[in-house]
Amino acid sequence: MGTCLCKPKHQHHQLKHHQHDHHHHQQQQQQQQQQSHLCQRRQRRIRTSTITTTTANNNNNNNGITDTHYVIINNNNNDIIDYGYYYYNNNDYFYNNGDYYYNYNEEEYYYGNNNKNNNIKKNNYNNKKNNNNNNDNNNEEEYQNYRIIDGRRFHNVVNSKYMMPCDEDEFERLHIQHYICRFIWQKNYSAPIKEKLESGGALVLDVGCGPGTWVIEMANEFPKSHYTGIDICPIYPRDQIPPNVNFLECNILDGLPYHDNTFDYIHVRYLITAFSELDWQIALKELVRVTKVGGIIEIVEDEIEPRNDGPISRLLFSAFFSDLRSRNIDFTVFNHMIDMLLATQQLEDLKLEEISAPFGKWAGRIGTLLSENTGQIFRTFRSKFSSYLGLEQEEYDKLVEAWYNELNEYQPFNFGYRFLAQKK
Numbered sequence: 001m002g003t004c005l006c007k008p009k010h011q012h013h014q015l016k017h018h019q020h021d022h023h024h025h026q027q028q029q030q031q032q033q034q035q036s037h038l039c040q041r042r043q044r045r046i047r048t049s050t051i052t053t054t055t056a057n058n059n060n061n062n063n064g065i066t067d068t069h070y071v072i073i074n075n076n077n078n079d080i081i082d083y084g085y086y087y088y089n090n091n092d093y094f095y096n097n098g099d100y101y102y103n104y105n106e107e108e109y110y111y112g113n114n115n116k117n118n119n120i121k122k123n124n125y126n127n128k129k130n131n132n133n134n135n136d137n138n139n140e141e142e143y144q145n146y147r148i149i150d151g152r153r154f155h156n157v158v159n160s161k162y163m164m165p166c167d168e169d170e171f172e173r174l175h176i177q178h179y180i181c182r183f184i185w186q187k188n189y190s191a192p193i194k195e196k197l198e199s200g201g202a203l204v205l206d207v208g209c210g211p212g213t214w215v216i217e218m219a220n221e222f223p224k225s226h227y228t229g230i231d232i233c234p235i236y237p238r239d240q241i242p243p244n245v246n247f248l249e250c251n252i253l254d255g256l257p258y259h260d261n262t263f264d265y266i267h268v269r270y271l272i273t274a275f276s277e278l279d280w281q282i283a284l285k286e287l288v289r290v291t292k293v294g295g296i297i298e299i300v301e302d303e304i305e306p307r308n309d310g311p312i313s314r315l316l317f318s319a320f321f322s323d324l325r326s327r328n329i330d331f332t333v334f335n336h337m338i339d340m341l342l343a344t345q346q347l348e349d350l351k352l353e354e355i356s357a358p359f360g361k362w363a364g365r366i367g368t369l370l371s372e373n374t375g376q377i378f379r380t381f382r383s384k385f386s387s388y389l390g391l392e393q394e395e396y397d398k399l400v401e402a403w404y405n406e407l408n409e410y411q412p413f414n415f416g417y418r419f420l421a422q423k424k
Helices: 022-034 125-129 131-138 140-145 168-185 194-199 213-221 277-290 311-326 337-343 365-380 382-389 393-410
Strands: 046-055 066-074 080-088 093-096 100-103 108-111 119-121 146-149 152-155 203-207 226-231 245-249 263-269 291-302 347-358 413-423
Touching (some): 168 347, 203 277, 277 337, 291 337, 337 347
Antiparallel strands (some): 093 119, 100 108
8 A cells, every 4th residue: 555644735636527418328229128128127237225115295286196216326437317307196106206116126227218118026025125124123121222303213322412304204314315326436446355255255344324225235245255334223134235235223332343454454434424533543543453364444434514615505514513612523624634544653654545426416417416415414414504694594504405406506516535544
């Protein structure tokens, strides 16, 4: 690994926007498929994730139709192929409103020209989507570990400062956040670990695994190695997972239940809203302890507030930061992460990678997805953030809507960072 002890400079790895004519590309594919069968499978397997699930606000909602955002990722090149809405109703059938619709049973996308007349059996959709919540719905005792605030479920771990919910909506947000991250970086990891993962027998730990998307993708890509995901919120899958994966409900601040020198590679991502500076020091000490000599620790974090933003953005993020400060959260940890890694005195070959990404519809699909992901956080904390700003909740809602428009005017962006270190 190359040595780089510099602080973030924001000078390289800027995200390039590829201006593809996706609509024309889709039309060409449709014409080819129509020559054989209306709904043949695509030649390239693609994955999807939903962002949010909300009741459709239209005049055709007599049958309980629900609309859901989706995003389609091409696994061959990490390109975001398409995004939009799909529809389903209480009869367990999907209705698509465009070129794509999804068969959840076979986990494949299909498309066809006459798709308005095609609907696909939902195939026990709720069971597939909510595997992580089955036990919660059937066992009231589990709710003793959670608090319900404004209709959302939050953890009740005494010594954790983590602010985000632990429910299905957050599962979806984190799931799509993974694909945003993968697209921006064009990879799932930076550590020089590929050869070891391919050869087999490597032990990998993902700290703060959330819905387990990164873990499962890595396990499928490198099936000869073993992967463990831990999180204080057990929203990860509880069944239908690869045989080389296991998940554990665990708080790293209480210590990890593993021996010294256990893991070849440790991945940590997006814990910036979870730890104080002291918490980070405790967590890093524990990460170093369970990493093998020569093993790699990789930490991925983003700036919270975009740069070059406007007055509405600064106002909304001031409420966000007020809440983080009330929890003593270190939300600028990326500025001194290198110093903290060096302070362990057990790490070497430190490396920093940077990348920038745009916010808002002005930047196309990735900018839209990034702003929507942040917008969901603003809506999640509607009651609390509006109180910080001294606004009625209806006024706050209008402010959030105005924020989306402001993004197109100011065209903001933020930076993401990858910190890598090897244990001596």
